[in-house]
Amino acid sequence: MKEDIIITPPYIKVINNTNFIGSFKIEPLEIGFGVTIGNSIRRVLLSSLTGYAITYIKIENINHEFSSIDGIVEDVTEIILNFKKIRIKNTIKGVDKELVNASIKESGIITAEKLNNFITYFKIVNKDLILFNKNNDKKINFSFFIEKGKGYVQSEKHKKEENLLGNIYIDSIYTPIINVKYKIEQKDKLENENNDFEKLLIDIKTDGTINPKKALFKSCKILLDYLSFIISKKSYNKLIKNKNYDKKNDKFLKIKKILKTKLSDYENLSKRTLNCLEASNIKTWGELILLDKETVLSMKNFGKKSLTELEKEMKNLNISFKMKKPN
CATH class of the missing domain: 3.30.1360.10 (RNA polymerase, RBP11-like subunit)
Structure with missing residues (x-):
């Protein structure tokens, strides 16, 4: 029961x-x-859970984080640490990233709220976060990249060969x-x-x-x-399908290996047969299966005995004349 x-x-x-x-x-x-x-x-x-974070910053005329900026109290390392704390919310559905260009001229305490003026698809929620202190009216130009992600990603993993010189990568905390x-x-x-x-x-x-x-x-x-x-039944069927695919894939790899193999590596083929094929520039099984029997028989000094010899070996290898090469 x-x-x-x-x-x-x-x-x-x-x-x-x-x-x-x-x-x-x-x-x-x-x-x-x-x-x-x-x-x-x-x-x-x-x-x-996914979230959004800044992955790199680029500050005009600054090439690395161990620098200082004229008129800014904090050095670049401190500024980077402050940018790491920024918490970002998506405001436009379907947009997962944005390159933001910002320019700040006024002096005083610069908070994260200032950055919201330059962002289109996102919004900084911890607006009171202090980014840096500015003691002159000289303009500072910088850009930063917002991207969707999951968990915690170290700065090294953001680096890509095609990225432009001057990008300062930061650790990203995506989890909300x-x-x-x-x-x-x-x-x-x-x-x-x-x-x-x-x-x-x-x-x-x-x-x-x-x-x-x-x-x-x-x-x-x-x-x-x-x-x-x-x-689910669907997933079970998919699993079975994958198993069948693996079997087909194994068969494909085996045939692929055979077709690349030189004919001269097979001891069952006589020297006469091999010489005839080599004289016609046929050196591998892959080159041979593209031909038909009539073409092979028309080769110089190639007789029916050699053809029988070839067909027997091909049968053992599960290949044949005019066989389609597997993709």
Whole structure:
């Protein structure tokens, strides 16, 4: 007799949800599922959500980070560290990157809010972040590149050979999640209810580019997509198809190797046959299979005995005359 597994449908209650902080309760859960679900959601939140960050900066007349800029209190290294802290939100759907050109003339404290005047498709949310202090009215021209990504990427991985000289690459923090905490408690017992259930409490802190509730739902969808793929019939069929492809691929590689092989490497072919083929500039099996029997027989000194010898060897190798070369 097949045993049915009955799952008590849990529900989610939003205790608190702002742009930066969210608290959620999920219940009822079977004993043990609080840790399973809580840990899975936490790991996905911290590692798999995408975000936006600056990947490099280019400052006019500055070629490396160990420099100073006239009229700027901070050196370039400090400025880079401040740019690394910028948190960016996408404002136009479908746009994943933007090269921003900025020019600042005024003196005083320059905050990240100033950069929003030059950005088209994105918005800096931590506007009060101090980037540098300027003590003159001399114009500073610079550009920076905003790009979509996931997790934490070191500056070295952004470098590409085609990038222009003068780009100063920075470490990029793409993940919009700052912290995730969860704990398991026993579910509040209702009247006439057994107490074999628990509740999961999740606290999520974001950088303000995504609200915690949306982040929670995104992480659940990622988990659901993975699990659905594993159990779906479509994925099973795809797996079988891939196995068949591997078998075909192995056969292709084997034939490819044979066709590249020199005829002279085969001991079963007589010297007379090999000399006739070589005289007609046929040195490999790949060159031979392009011909038909009549063409081979018309070669000088090539007889039926040699043809029989060739056909026997070709049969053993699963190749034939006028055979199509595999792509």
